[in-house]
Structure formats: C-alpha cells, structure tokens
Amino acid sequence: MPDRSVTTLPKAHLHLHFTGSLRITSLRDLAIKHHVHLPEALLADWPPTLSARDERGWFRFQRLYDAARACVKDESDLRRLVREAAEDDVAEGSRWLEIQVDPTSYAAGLGGITPALEIVLDEARAASADLPIGVGVIVAASRLKHPMDARALARLAARYAGDQPGEVVGFGLSNDERRGVTTDFAHAFEIARKSGLAAMPHSGELLGPDAVNETLGSLQPTRLGHGVRSVESRSVLNRVVDSGVALEVCPGSNVALGVYSTPADVPLRPLVDAGATIALGADDPLLFGNRLADQYRSAREDHGFTDAELAALARSSIDASLAPADVRKAAYADIDSWSASAPGDLPQRDVHDA
Structure with a gap:
C-alpha cells in the first residue's frame, strides 16, 4: 500500500531564514539584475558541499550566504523573496510560515532598518491574503554583532508585535553559536518578551548541551532553533521537555554542516521519544538543497x-507555532483528514522540485 504524500500533509514551517529561502533560480536572476558575480558553488556546483565543524568550514558557509544576500538589494527583491517563500511552502503543505529576517542586512539600500522591515511585513500580509497560508515574521539579531545592536532590533520588533499574518511574532538570535556570549543578549530578549514576542534563539546545533542549558537559563526561549544536541545530556533534554520549549529541528542543515554524518544519525527519534515538541524546518534551502517536505521524507x-x-x-509543528487560533484549528482538522484518508486516494509519490 502506498504511503500518503508528505506534500499534502498540513504543517507549519517555523525555521526558515530570509535569504536562505531563495530559490536558486531566483538568486541567479537577481545576480544578473544587480551585476553580482556568484561563486561557482552557487552556479554549476549547486548545492555546495559544506561543513561547519571548524572555523574554516563556517567561513565558507557564511561567504556563500553573504554572496547570496548581496543579490537582495531593493524593494522588489524583498517582496519577491517573501512571495516565493510563501508559494513554495504552500506547494509543500505548509499552512503557516514564520520567516526569520535581520533587517540590518538589507537596510543600506532601503533607507534603514525600519523601511526594510516594513516592506517584509507588508509583503507577508499581501501573500497571506492571496495564498492559503499565513506568514508571520521573526526579527533576528546576529551573534556576530554587538549586543546593543540586538537591543535596537528588539525595540524595532516590539513596534510591530502581533499574532496575525504580516506581524512580528518573535525575536531570534542567529549565526555561528560559537561566537559571542549568550548572556550578553539577555537584555534584548527581555525587551522582546515585554512586548509579547516569543523568543527563538539558535542553540544546540554547533555546540552541545551546555550551550542549550545556558540559553535556557539566560534567554528564556519559547523555542530553540535546532537544539538537537540536547540529547547528549539526559538532564538537559529533560529540562527542555519539562519547560515545554519546542525544538526547531532541521535535519538537512545538521547533515550539510557536518554535525551528523548521515540523515539517519540525526537524533529525531530520541527527541520525539523523550517527549520533546518538534517542528521540522528547512533552515536554508538555498544552500542545503532541500526544503520542508524533504525533512518529512527523511523522517x-x-x-x-x-x-x-x-x-x-x-501537529507538533502547529503546537509550536505562533499561528492565530483559526489557522491552528483549521490545520488540526486537515491533519486529521489527511490521516483518515486512504493512501490510495492521495498522491502515491511525492514530486521533488526540479
């Protein structure tokens, strides 16, 4: 008997970076438009071979990401990126998307971080109105920048806080978790929490359970970006589960960056068996070459x-989301319908993106 298609399974997508969501074809279009020379790894050699087990490997990953980001310059580029991310998620069964953006990355050509964020929010609202998906936005600070920059972003995010499509639903902290001091960002997260924003810092992919423990204590997260290496300490994993902190697990990222050697090594089953709330995510499809549905195929x-x-x-991804009540209710019902349908009545084979 055939399996049900994972692309028709309703779900939420909670870990997707802004530039990292770009279609490779769109990136190449934008490079031509802005006369940007792309590295060969984003041309003939795509998807690139990556690793982040050492500083050199992370530098290569960051260099490719920066090359892609240099192609996103004007308002139409930002709008195209948001719209296509939403369209791609719809095609993979996602009912709610939380896309993560650092507006300082695009501010130079748009008059500052405020107009950059407003463009993203406006297109998220428009895409949510036009497509069968809701798009919320996570404003994310970078660990590579000063904690004062994170505080400025937290204050900006607070101005647009809400729980509807086209609003800021959370505040994050991204980039190489081996850089910066986690506790130095506590004030920024306090600012965000006071405005009602959920906290979703990255932790527990490149570093182990001690980093997860520190993040839990100092940043009081709602969710953790990754968090997979909490399995290396039973006490830390118990703390994650007992505190109800959801984990945004991105198997494609874990393997591409060399955290685990093969997809089978990603500790998805132990995390689920321990009772963790899990939301599968694609992280940076542009660089890893796999999208949301691929994470479910891997499972x-x-x-x-x-x-x-x-x-x-x-269901766990919907549980962990910041989606409005009506979106959640409809998604739960449609998941039940997917489960109740006979596999033969659904597409028998998933179609992978060309």
Missing part, C-alpha cells in the same frame, strides 16, 4: 516514521 525514510507519526510531527 519516513531514514527514521522509519509511520504516517501516524508524521501526522503527529505535523
């Missing part, structure tokens, strides 16, 4: 998840 093919368990993962 099935590499970890032996049944259709019932995949449906539970999808």
Whole structure:
C-alpha cells in the first residue's frame, strides 16, 4: 500500500531564514539584475558541499550566504523573496510560515532598518491574503554583532508585535553559536518578551548541551532553533521537555554542516521519544538543497516514521507555532483528514522540485 504524500500533509514551517529561502533560480536572476558575480558553488556546483565543524568550514558557509544576500538589494527583491517563500511552502503543505529576517542586512539600500522591515511585513500580509497560508515574521539579531545592536532590533520588533499574518511574532538570535556570549543578549530578549514576542534563539546545533542549558537559563526561549544536541545530556533534554520549549529541528542543515554524518544519525527519534515538541524546518534551502517536505521524507525514510507519526510531527509543528487560533484549528482538522484518508486516494509519490 502506498504511503500518503508528505506534500499534502498540513504543517507549519517555523525555521526558515530570509535569504536562505531563495530559490536558486531566483538568486541567479537577481545576480544578473544587480551585476553580482556568484561563486561557482552557487552556479554549476549547486548545492555546495559544506561543513561547519571548524572555523574554516563556517567561513565558507557564511561567504556563500553573504554572496547570496548581496543579490537582495531593493524593494522588489524583498517582496519577491517573501512571495516565493510563501508559494513554495504552500506547494509543500505548509499552512503557516514564520520567516526569520535581520533587517540590518538589507537596510543600506532601503533607507534603514525600519523601511526594510516594513516592506517584509507588508509583503507577508499581501501573500497571506492571496495564498492559503499565513506568514508571520521573526526579527533576528546576529551573534556576530554587538549586543546593543540586538537591543535596537528588539525595540524595532516590539513596534510591530502581533499574532496575525504580516506581524512580528518573535525575536531570534542567529549565526555561528560559537561566537559571542549568550548572556550578553539577555537584555534584548527581555525587551522582546515585554512586548509579547516569543523568543527563538539558535542553540544546540554547533555546540552541545551546555550551550542549550545556558540559553535556557539566560534567554528564556519559547523555542530553540535546532537544539538537537540536547540529547547528549539526559538532564538537559529533560529540562527542555519539562519547560515545554519546542525544538526547531532541521535535519538537512545538521547533515550539510557536518554535525551528523548521515540523515539517519540525526537524533529525531530520541527527541520525539523523550517527549520533546518538534517542528521540522528547512533552515536554508538555498544552500542545503532541500526544503520542508524533504525533512518529512527523511523522517519516513531514514527514521522509519509511520504516517501516524508524521501526522503527529505535523501537529507538533502547529503546537509550536505562533499561528492565530483559526489557522491552528483549521490545520488540526486537515491533519486529521489527511490521516483518515486512504493512501490510495492521495498522491502515491511525492514530486521533488526540479
């Protein structure tokens, strides 16, 4: 009997970086438009071979990301990126997308961080009105910058806080988690929390359970970006589960960056068995070459998840989301319908993006 298609399984997508969401074809279009020379790894050699196990590997990853970001310059580029990210998620069954952006990366050509963020929010609202998906925005600070910059971004995010499509739903902290001092960003997260924003810092991918423990204590997260290496300490994993902090697990990222050697090594099953709330995410499809549905395929093919368990993962992603109540209610109902449908009545084979 055929399996149900993971692309028709309703789900939420909670870990997607702004430039990293670009289609490779769109990136190449934008490079031509702005006369930007792309590295060969984003041309003939795509997707690139990556690693982040040492500083050199991370530098290469960051260099490619920066090259892509240099192609996103004007208002139409930002709008195209948001719109296409939403369209791609719709095609993979996502009902709610939380896209993560650092507006300082695009501010230079748009008059500052405020207009840059407002463009992203406006297009998120428009895409949500036009497509069967809601798009919320996470404003993310960078660990590579001064904590005062993070405070400025937290104050900006607070001005647009809300729980509807086209509003800022959370505040994050991204980039190489081996850089910066986590506790130095506590004040920024306090500013965000006071405005009602959820906290979703990265932690526990490149560093182990001690980093997760520190992040839990100092930043009081709602979710953790990644968090997979909490499995290396039973006490830390218990703390994650007991505190109800959801984990945005991105298997494609974990393997591409060399955290785990193969998809089967990603500790998805131990995390689920421990009772963690899991939301699968694609992280940076532009650089990793796999999207949201591929993470669910990996759960099935590499970890032996049944259709019932995949449906539970999808529900878990909705549980962990900041989606409005009506979006959540509809998604839960449609997940139940997916589970109740006979596999033969659904597409028998998933179609991968060309």
